[in-house]
Amino acid sequence: MRVFRLSLAVIALSAALVAAQTPQRGAQPPAAPGGPPDGRGGRGGRGGGRGAIPVMTLTSSAFADGGQIPAKYTQTGGEVSPPLAWSNVPEGVVSFALIVHDVDQAIGNGTDDLLHWMLWNIPAATTSLPERVPVASQLPDGMRQISATSPGYRGPGALASGPAHHYVFELFALDAKIDVQPTADAFETRAAVLKAIQGHILAKAVYGGLFRRPQ
Numbered sequence: 001m002r003v004f005r006l007s008l009a010v011i012a013l014s015a016a017l018v019a020a021q022t023p024q025r026g027a028q029p030p031a032a033p034g035g036p037p038d039g040r041g042g043r044g045g046r047g048g049g050r051g052a053i054p055v056m057t058l059t060s061s062a063f064a065d066g067g068q069i070p071a072k073y074t075q076t077g078g079e080v081s082p083p084l085a086w087s088n089v090p091e092g093v094v095s096f097a098l099i100v101h102d103v104d105q106a107i108g109n110g111t112d113d114l115l116h117w118m119l120w121n122i123p124a125a126t127t128s129l130p131e132r133v134p135v136a137s138q139l140p141d142g143m144r145q146i147s148a149t150s151p152g153y154r155g156p157g158a159l160a161s162g163p164a165h166h167y168v169f170e171l172f173a174l175d176a177k178i179d180v181q182p183t184a185d186a187f188e189t190r191a192a193v194l195k196a197i198q199g200h201i202l203a204k205a206v207y208g209g210l211f212r213r214p215q
Contacts, residue, residue, distance in 0.1 A: 056088045058171050058205035069209040075157035085128035090203045096122035097172045104165040115186050116154045119145040120178045120193050137182045146182045156211035164212040173203040
């Protein structure tokens with residue numbers, strides 16, 4: 001009888017230990033070593049993993065975000081660069097880079113699209129670009145620029161025979177200056193700049209407009 005009672009006690013103790021080690025339904029699993037206390041993946045910041053970066057605000061007094069780009073800033077008008085302004089800039093910015101491209105216009109059989117303007121080494125203290133930025137591969141403040149056809153802004157020029165194209169303005173805040181010289185090949189230069197800014201992006205902003213030549 002004593003042996004029988006002892007066996008029952010051992011079985012009860014074993015069941016209690018198993019229950020204590022088995023997660024309850026709906027309970028969160030234990031966090032992995034070094035992970036956040038709630039067991040979820042963290043967003044990560046600089047120096048740790050791939051995470052979200054802050055978003056800046058980019059605006060233009062020339063047209064609304066997602067709106068029609070006036071002829072003045074296109075190939076059917078004066079083809080002058082539009083005024084741009086930005087805010088919500090994070091600390092530690094050393095320079096800015098701006099890329100303007102027609103995301104609907106594929107070039108060749110690769111992933112390139114049509115580059116309408118690219119500026120880099122925009123000074124950190126800059127919070128806007130005026131209308132009609134001068135055409136030059138390098139400006140007095142050290143800013144460099146290029147497009148598919150010139151060392152300056154190229155206006156939108158989507159044909160009337162198709163749909164309106166999307167022209168995207170992407171602004172990057174960087175923690176470094178970019179040591180890339182403009183070359184005669186705009187697409188090669190763009191690739192070099194994009195490679196150079198990897199790992200240096202502190203924040204980003206996007207603005208866009210539509211254009212199609214009148215019928």
